[in-house]
Amino acid sequence: MSVQVHRSNPNSRRALVGAGVLLLVAATLPFWAPAGSASSWMREFVEIACYFTFAMMWNLLAGYGGMVSIGQQAFFGFGGYVMLMLGNFAGVNPFVAVPLGALAAGLIAVPVSFVAFRLQGGYFAIGTWVIAEVFRLSFANVSAVGGGSGTSLTALRGIDKATRETATFWMALACVVAAIALVYLFLRSKRGLALLAIRDDEVAAESQGIDVRGMKLAVYVVAAFGGGLAGALYFVGNLRISPDAAFSVNWTAFAIFMVVIGGIGCIEGPMVGALIFWALNKFFSDYGTWYLLGLGLLAIIVTMRFKQGLWGWVQQRRGWSLFPTRRQLVTGD
């Protein structure tokens, strides 16, 4: 009897082809979309892309790394502010400044982790929230970036609207693809396997020779980088930044919502979650407080009734897996 390790399945191969076609259609959007609506479509996509990238990173951190944070908006805002400062003060092209902002967010995550990793579980969650507040209050007191009322991204002044929107759109598309590819390839690598082991049992993983601390730090830094990327991208699209918007806990709240609704600990989860969130946002956000109230209730109900989220529920019933990160043993003789 021979044993083979399968790392993909027909569904996942189809999904890969489908994703490629979808990507091609999306990438050429500026050329085929009706002139009147192209601009608003692209704006909408950029926004969703930011939410999605951010949710993806939160999923990596909480769903795979087991670190439930309510403070990821620290990196979102930091990425945005660094991008803006590089653009406004250092004369860097804002589109180049976006990855630089993300890099800065990843770097700052290293010292931040010294403090944050002192806490575990629920304490870690609220501790990271405090850290995000420190970020917010710090930027709110820097008058060079407008203090509490924020400032505008003036570096894009010379670029005309159509070019700017198209460039932002392509950048957002690249971010989404990069976020999926990064998480997918990382989880399929040897280090990804180590990460899953840590999530399932930290002590057991350490006894098998896995560097738990190092892995956790790596995931924290990667998630901060991704969060910073989402933030920098969002504020290139938005052109205006303020501490309350950049470091709002709502960013993490929405990410948690998307991940929990879609399904934590799988790549498809945040995708499904982001689609649901986008649809809810589009049709119900006019209801204001009632809409947010409903979102909160929905998160509570899904957590209590569908512990694995909607995609997890589907996966259990149908065994679908579009982005398989597990190794499946198939015995054949």
Place this chain on the structure above:
Amino acid sequence: MFGVMRLTNTAQGDFIILGAYAAIASLGAVALSPWVIAALLLPLAFAFGYGLQRQVLNSTLGRDPLPSLVVTFGLSIVIQNLLLQLFSADPRSIETEGFNTQSISLPGSISVGMLPLAILAFAVAATAALQWLFNRTQLGRAFRAVSDDKEIAELMGLNAHHVYALATAVAFVLIALAGALQAMRTTVSPSDGPLLLLFAFEAVIIGGMGSFWGTLVGALLLGITQQIGFRIDPGWGIWFGHIVFLAVLLVRPQGLFPKTRG
């Protein structure tokens, strides 16, 4: 409250605000003294806490901190928006018939407000009562037992679900008290909750997990730091408080007077 149940209630602050609004709303409905209203609210809060823990939160407890975090975070959003819908975003407060502006003079031209003094007295009394409850009563023993080892405690005949629910009920009595006092001292608005949660959390960590007197000291330390910070520059007061918390975390992660571990 944080240390005992190993459940992180991210809606803690919002429940305080909910308590404050409950007091404000009932004051508007019936003409009684604020103190009577507050006293009447406490048994209600006890029942509410018991029911919430029994019906909702117990099912989220476990090794994984995520479900309880998401559920309480969801509750936090629900409470904030419900209060926003019902009471609008205007800040409100409880009128205490001038009690909040009375003060007693001390030698050396220092005067101390009556209300802050009363609040401090409440805080000390509540701390002492909790300490007594935990160390001297059968219920307190049950709390400590399920906190240390739930399975063993259950083997000894305790119903952990019931004990957790009672612990939350006790916590909610204090939350309601805090809410009423908060509304008397200053104004409350529906979005104040998260900040209160962060302060409470910082006080617990600074003071050391599971120690009630430690928490009181932590809260005093945090409050004084913030006031000094506000004196130096109004924009930096809360920032200073956060920094003290982070410094304590770096230098002495177990807090100043720790009782329970991890």
